[in-house]
Amino acid sequence: MKKSGQNTQETDITRKKRKKGRLMWGFIYVLAFITAFCGSALFKMKYNPYGKEFTTEWNDSVGTVYTDLSYGDREANRFDLYVPAGRSRDSYGLIVYLHAGGFTSGDKSDDEQLLKWLCSKGYVTAGINYTLRTEDHPEASVYSQSVEIRESIPYVLAEAERLGYPIREMAVGGGSAGGCLALLYAYRDADSSPVPVRMVFEAVGPSSFYPEDWKCYGLDKNEEAARALFSVMAGKEITAGFGTPEYEKEIKDISALLWVDSDTVPTLMAYGKCDKVQPYEASLRLLKALEENGIPHDYYLGEHSGHGIQNDPDVYADYMRKTLEYLDTYMPVR
């Protein structure tokens, strides 16, 4: 009887130990999962698939940055100028890069690394702000922004000249909203540019405004919504029927596609096939127009990506490398 009681006590202790062990291991599993999940997610967000290929170790021996230079009366009329070290050459090529942000956000400083990298290749580079469409500026539109960019260029050139960097030619680039504005400057305003525009490079910028392309916002099924959005972007009331020559006339001021002709500058572009922010289909129209007009161009497509070309870093890296090739071809450092 005594031995049996002792055995029961031992079994209870073993059971309790096992229960404690199961609880502890359960806790370890949960903790390990959460740590691995969060660590992996953070790594994914922070990981730079391009390494240091498109950045530069910036210091005085590479160049100098002049920030918040003014080109107009509006608060946003500011630009940053990056000039390469030394003033050994008679003239320089200028690269203007316009920031992303859906025409409503973003800042020239977002592209600081890119501008420094391009400057390290021997170019004068500039990041230009424009008045964003916000509650404070409900009057701002894609058109008004494109006009501000056009107005800024003489100031950028004058400032570069003042610093001892006379500009002989320029290239323009941008991402998303900046890509749209870059295309507009290169296609619409190149003729009035103070220096020749040699090329344009842009990623995921909207270049045309046909409701049937803009499925990402359901505009293909809602003409009224399409008219409202395009009117806001154009900065004027769009009244003509879609698909008519009158409509193209009304939208032409903000539609880079409609400015493509045989004199259009070489164009390098990158898009995401699954883009939910601006229509991939519009990029096909631009591609077709460039082909039909015999314009030198390259088109990079991220088959698995959307607006950030985020799932196809190899495609984006090729686009960046091609940008250097284009610069070497159409605006070489002399």
Add this chain to the structure above:
Amino acid sequence: MNLTQKRILILLIVILAGIVLGRLAVRALMNFLLGGTMFGGSLL
């Protein structure tokens, strides 16, 4: 395979699942915001 070995094996599987699901969660979020496919393209 004793109990400790089994537990370590389960732990490794749990960690692996956490790593894979963490990456997929970020990709899914980015795809939700920007568009994109869950598979294909870069694994990293």
